[in-house]
Amino acid sequence: MENRTSKYNIHNGRGIASNITELIGNTPLVRLNKIGSGLKAEIILKLESFNPTHSAKDRPALYMIKKAEQEGKLIPSSIVIESTSGNTGIALAAVCAAKGYRLMLTMPENFSVERRRLLRLLGAELVLTPAELGMQGAIEKTAELKAKLPQAFIPNQFENPANPESHYKTTAEEIWRDTDGKVDILVAGVGTGGTISGIARGLKAAKPSIRIIAVEPAESPVISGGEPQPHLIQGIGAGFIPRILSLELIDKVIRVPGKEAVNMALRLAREEGIMAGISSGAALWAALETAKQAENSGKLIVASCRTAANGICPACLWVTRSIFTYINMCIYC
Known part of the structure; x- marks a missing residue:
């Protein structure tokens, strides 16, 4: 059935979306009212959890698929294959379901x-590989599948320029x-x-004086010159410097520290009513440290909250007993 334009408007002014991908983006900003009160800098959160699959990954997932369509790399009979264990897989599954593509993860x-x-549930086909690898x-399994399925397309989120482009054209604006x-x-x-590369590019083009602060796990500080190690903050700290990361920005x-990120995510829920992931807790902790510095008095700090409500996951009820159980079981962290 072809998409139709409706004469009716819904409350947010967007009209009626033709499909779920049209609801990606235009996520809200919200002020903190309790956490950080008394600081002379103001902290605003960008709530990417308002995207359809509750994370910032919806944006690059859609852009990578659309770019591949435009370049002729994706046709109706194509198979999308990606190696991912996190929110990118969930976002790709939703986008592929809406667009009618077969997805293997x-x-x-x-x-x-x-x-x-x-x-x-979202229609993805899963190919599980040995845990010890x-x-x-x-x-490596993705590359093997690609060799057997020449019509397959691999988004490759760590190297695909459509990833930061999605944030340059939407989140930054x-x-x-x-x-x-x-x-x-x-x-x-x-x-x-x-996320950081795309937003930084857009904001610095509009206002060169804007400062861009990157957040990484203290236990695995690869960007700042440390060694990759296991850490608690899923969603950040890949253990290497991605090719699409614009370090110059x-x-x-x-x-x-991982425990500080977890505690801050819990504080967001209990003090502000905002259920966010551990990576969001890490961004807020860094924003608070930045706001405490005298030279930032009177400035407006925007912190990107990348992920959604961990608190609604039944597995997360274990958080007060074991941080590690929480990390390993939650589907959204």
Whole structure:
């Protein structure tokens, strides 16, 4: 059935969307009212959890698919294959479901049953690889599948320029528009590097004086010159410097301890009513540290909250008893 334009408008002014992909983006900014009260700098959160699959990954997932369509790399009979264990897989599953593409995801077999169920619910086909091989095993399996399926397309989120482009064309413009150009500092975590690189490019083009602060796990501070190690903050800290990360746009890197990120995510829920992921807790912790500095008095700090409500996941009820159980079981962190 072809898309039709309706004469009726819904409350947010968008009209009636033709499909779920049209609801990606235009996420809100919100002030903190309790956390950080008394500081002379103001902290605003960009809530990417308002995207359809509750994370910032919806933006690059859609842009990577659309770019491949435009370049003729995706046709109706194509298969999309990606190695991912996180929110990119969920976002790709939703986008592919809406657009009618077959999706295969490779991931280590030790990732949670809850995550696998959600991906299958969205129509994704899962190819599990030996746990002892980690994500490298999943990446190698993707290459193996590609060799057998020549019509397959691999988005490759860590290297695809459409990833940061999605944030340059949407997230940066939204932040600039919704702050009336008054944003002074951006704080964002680094996973693939797409979010911070795209937003930084857009904001610095509009206002060169804007400072860009990158957030990484203190336990695995690769961007700031440390060694890759296991850490608690899923979603950031890939253990290597991604090719699409624009290091030249970053003014400062803040290392956030994993337990501080977890505690800040809990505070967001209990004190502000905002259910956000651990990577969002890390960004807020870094934003608070930035706001405490005298030279930032009177400035407007925007922190990117990348992920959604961990608190609604039944597995997360274990958080007060075991941080590690929480990390390993939650599908959204």
